[in-house]
Amino acid sequence: MAWMADNVELRTDVRALVPGAKSVICVADRYDGSPDDAPANHGRIARYARGRDYHKVMKKRLHAMCDTLAEQWPEHTFRACVDTAPVLERDWAQLAGLGSVGKNTMLIEPSIGSWLLLGEIITTLDIEASTAAPDDPCGTCTRCIDACPTQAISPWAVDATRCVSYLTIEHRDVVAPSLHEGMGTWIFGCDVCQEVCPHNQPTSRTVQADRESSAGTRSASLPLLDVLHWTEKDRVAAIAGTSATRAKLDMWRRNAAIALGNTPQSPAHRKALLAIDQDSAQPPMVDDAVRASLHRQG
Numbered sequence: 675m676a677w678m679a680d681n682v683e684l685r686t687d688v689r690a691l692v693p694g695a696k697s698v699i700c701v702a703d704r705y706d707g708s709p710d711d712a713p714a715n716h717g718r719i720a721r722y723a724r725g726r727d728y729h730k731v732m733k734k735r736l737h738a739m740c741d742t743l744a745e746q747w748p749e750h751t752f753r754a755c756v757d758t759a760p761v762l763e764r765d766w767a768q769l770a771g772l773g774s775v776g777k778n779t780m781l782i783e784p785s786i787g788s789w790l791l792l793g794e795i796i797t798t799l800d801i802e803a804s805t806a807a808p809d810d811p812c813g814t815c816t817r818c819i820d821a822c823p824t825q826a827i828s829p830w831a832v833d834a835t836r837c838v839s840y841l842t843i844e845h846r847d848v849v850a851p852s853l854h855e856g857m858g859t860w861i862f863g864c865d866v867c868q869e870v871c872p873h874n875q876p877t878s879r880t881v882q883a884d885r886e887s888s889a890g891t892r893s894a895s896l897p898l899l900d901v902l903h904w905t906e907k908d909r910v911a912a913i914a915g916t917s918a919t920r921a922k923l924d925m926w927r928r929n930a931a932i933a934l935g936n937t938p939q940s941p942a943h944r945k946a947l948l949a950i951d952q953d954s955a956q957p958p959m960v961d962d963a964v965r966a967s968l969h970r971q972g
């Protein structure tokens with residue numbers, strides 16, 4: 675994530691992004707946070723990435739909103755962002771009163787929790803500000819810190835280099851073997867620090883919202899042996915149209931190999947891992963993960 679170090683001035687002042695910006699309109703879209711687990715021998719996909727790509731779903735709606743606003747205020751600029759611009763989205767959302775940042779660094783809306791994706795419209799229009807949400811939705815709770823499988827969370831900060839979300843989605847290299855066990859069967863993202871959060875326990879309001887999630891659900895999990903043997907064509911067929919396309923083929927195969935090392939041993943798994951181990955043409959990140967999984971399984 676070297677790009678995080680770029681554009682610091684844009685990240686800290688939206689006026690560098692949209693000259694003359696006076697206001698930020700913040701939106702949050704809730705996705706399905708229903709409790710679930712993967713079937714045996716499957717790898718899990720984080721909930722936010724299971725449906726249609728939220729960048730597209732939310733951007734389309736925000737662009738429509740920008741067009742409507744521009745009709746009324748043609749002299750003003752309206753720029754839509756969803757996760758793509760260098761903007762501190764959670765800070766803005768908290769300042770806009772949408773919710774408060776918890777110890778796991780997620781923005782939590784007090785009555786519906788943190789299964790939310792954030793977006794903004796940055797504008798030169800001067801809009802009266804809403805009241806910022808209060809700090810600290812957590813009190814003495816430490817559930818997310820205790821449950822994080824790689825000990826990535828210290829209050830209000832996530833060490834991305836340990837976070838399973840980073841390791842499975844962003845890290846394009848060999849994963850340090852000391853982190854493999856903590857990755858469990860997650861093959862794209864991780865939801866543990868949200869699953870355990872008291873703000874995310876199902877209520878009648880959230881169960882209703884789950885049914886109405888705008889992006890829908892495609893794959894919540896995938897068979898690990900299939901992913902281990904994927905070609906580029908298989909990858910596209912399985913996840914096209916979702917934000918899970920961010921991880922490249924070798925990363926998916928690496929993640930599946932690591933997850934196989936964390937599932938109960940079976941002759942089929944062992945055979946598949948050994949076959950890859952003996953194939954000298956495998957990319958290092960896959961080869962390394964396969965060897966570590968065979969080692970972990972004795």
Ligand code: B12
Pocket residue numbers: 675720721722756757758759760761762763764765775778779780781782788789790791792793809810829830831832834837839840843844862863864865867
């Ligand atoms: C880089 C990034 C990551 C990285 C690093 C995460 C991180 N903690 O920084 C990785 C790959 C690990 C990641 C993982 C995930 N991400 Co992400 N990610 C981003 C991205 C692109 C930038 C975040 C950023 O700027 N981080 C840098 C630090 C400085 O910012 P920050 O963590 O937001 O820190 C602020 C607060 O923590 C607060 N703060 C810090 N200390 C304190 C102390 C107190 C007392 C208080 C009150 C506040 C506070 O101030 C900080 C500075 O503004 C944003 C999109 C965006 N443009 O904002 C999405 C975003 C944060 N991610 C999102 C999601 C959904 C996830 C995952 C849940 C995906 C998944 N299921 O696998 C995980 C969650 C992991 C976690 N617990 O954070 C959503 C979060 C929605 C929400 N409800 O909050 C965002 C906003 C994308 C979006 N448009 O919806 N992500």
Ligand code: SF4
Pocket residue numbers: 778821822823824825826827832836837838839863864865866867868
């Ligand atoms: S997403 Fe997973 S690994 Fe990352 S901080 Fe949350 S629980 Fe820890």
Ligand code: SF4
Pocket residue numbers: 776777778779811812815816817818819867870871872873
């Ligand atoms: S699990 Fe507890 S400490 Fe973590 S974000 Fe939720 S309320 Fe805060």
